Amino acid sequence: MKIAIIGSGISALTAARNLNNAGDVTIFDKSKGIGGRIATRRADPFAFDHGAQYFLIKNNNFESFVSPFIEKGVVKRWDAYFKEFEGGKVISERQWNESFAHYVGAPNMNAFCKSLAENLKIIKKTRIHQVIKSDNGLKLIDDKDTELGVFDWVVSTVPSRQAVDILPKNLNFIDEITSIKMSPCFTLMLGFEKDLNLGFDAAMIHNELISWASVNSSKPDRRANDFSLVIQSTNRWADKNLNLDKNSVISTMISEASGIINRDLNVAIHKEVHGWHFANAPKRDLGVFIDYDMKIAACGDWCMHGRVESAYLSGKETASKVLEALA
Numbered sequence: 001m002k003i004a005i006i007g008s009g010i011s012a013l014t015a016a017r018n019l020n021n022a023g024d025v026t027i028f029d030k031s032k033g034i035g036g037r038i039a040t041r042r043a044d045p046f047a048f049d050h051g052a053q054y055f056l057i058k059n060n061n062f063e064s065f066v067s068p069f070i071e072k073g074v075v076k077r078w079d080a081y082f083k084e085f086e087g088g089k090v091i092s093e094r095q096w097n098e099s100f101a102h103y104v105g106a107p108n109m110n111a112f113c114k115s116l117a118e119n120l121k122i123i124k125k126t127r128i129h130q131v132i133k134s135d136n137g138l139k140l141i142d143d144k145d146t147e148l149g150v151f152d153w154v155v156s157t158v159p160s161r162q163a164v165d166i167l168p169k170n171l172n173f174i175d176e177i178t179s180i181k182m183s184p185c186f187t188l189m190l191g192f193e194k195d196l197n198l199g200f201d202a203a204m205i206h207n208e209l210i211s212w213a214s215v216n217s218s219k220p221d222r223r224a225n226d227f228s229l230v231i232q233s234t235n236r237w238a239d240k241n242l243n244l245d246k247n248s249v250i251s252t253m254i255s256e257a258s259g260i261i262n263r264d265l266n267v268a269i270h271k272e273v274h275g276w277h278f279a280n281a282p283k284r285d286l287g288v289f290i291d292y293d294m295k296i297a298a299c300g301d302w303c304m305h306g307r308v309e310s311a312y313l314s315g316k317e318t319a320s321k322v323l324e325a326l327a
């Protein structure tokens with residue numbers, strides 16, 4: 001039984017770990033790293049978690065899943081000092097602690113996924129262009145028109161819009177996933193010579209074009225002396241400005257954030273922005289997308305909520321449906 005999984009984010013890694021005993025599982029990802037939106041960008045001496053900032057654990061299955069990685073030390077609690085800003089003022093502040101634990105990968109966000117990926121077969125830098133149903137099974141074709149093999153089952157874990165582009169158009173769920181929209185976001189990454197003493201480690205910002213600021217170097221096992229800030233735009237502002245040139249995005253976000261947190265962020269010695277086209281998905285319960293005749297399934301956070309835990313749950317549920325079909 002040959003199973004292909006497209007994508008190597010947490011939904012893919014979860015699905016692969018659940019399906020690995022049922023067949024020969026191969027993961028394909030277009031990127032040079034694994035983990036998808038659980039991502040870390042390095043710019044020596046700085047490092048930035050430029051995708052997911054942290055994750056919460058609400059579900060018991062997710063708790064059991066994460067617990068060995070906490071024991072191993074690749075997932076740690078981030079006890080940030082948290083503030084909320086609105087209208088240029090701090091409207092609330094508190095210390096995060098074990099009573100409402102926020103978790104991160106250590107020594108960087110991506111370390112969690114690297115650990116999850118151990119012993120899985122992963123082919124990186126391979127963008128799937130098309131999945132074609134043939135008499136022998138499902139053919140995967142990459143963007144150089146190379147045939148990557150024939151599989152009995154394919155599980156796509158890529159964002160909904162990208163799944164529509166690569167999957168066969170006669171799937172029984174194609175119309176439903178075509179209508180699912182995900183929102184974009186810009187992540188600004190700033191590295192400084194000195195600590196800016198902001199008075200917070202993490203901040204939520206309301207009613208401005210930026211919605212989040214965090215001191216990346218305050219997370220556990222980071223290089224605390226290399227002061228690094230991660231600032232996110234709102235989805236709404238990113239949606240309107242996705243085609244803006246990067247320098248304009250950087251200068252607009254720096255100017256906005258400097259005003260809110262009352263520091264001149266232009267003094268940063270490293271300035272970089274990343275535009276996520278498919279960053280977040282609203283809360284919903286779309287269940288599992290699976291076409292048993294075609295032997296193709298699609299999952300990801302977008303089936304439930306744009307959260308790490310939801311991506312895990314979606315990957316797990318999809319794998320269990322595929323396992324049922326194989327039984």
Ligand SMILES: Cc1cc2nc3c(=O)[nH]c(=O)nc-3n(C[C@H](O)[C@H](O)[C@H](O)COP(=O)(O)OP(=O)(O)OC[C@H]3O[C@@H](n4cnc5c(N)ncnc54)[C@H](O)[C@@H]3O)c2cc1C
Pocket residue numbers: 006007008009010011012028029030031034035036037038050051052053054055056126127128129157158159162166185187232276278279280299300301302305306307308309311
């Ligand atoms: C800026 C930002 C901040 C966030 N903050 C938080 C947070 O604080 N807390 C939280 O819980 N969640 C947060 N999230 C959401 C969280 O990161 C996601 O919910 C989760 O990581 C999604 O996992 P996934 O496996 O569903 O998808 P992804 O991680 O997107 O994985 C999909 C994978 O598919 C690959 N791929 C796409 N197309 C192809 C193709 N054609 N061929 C091969 N591979 C392909 C991609 O490279 C990627 O690796 C944030 C996301 C972003 C972008």
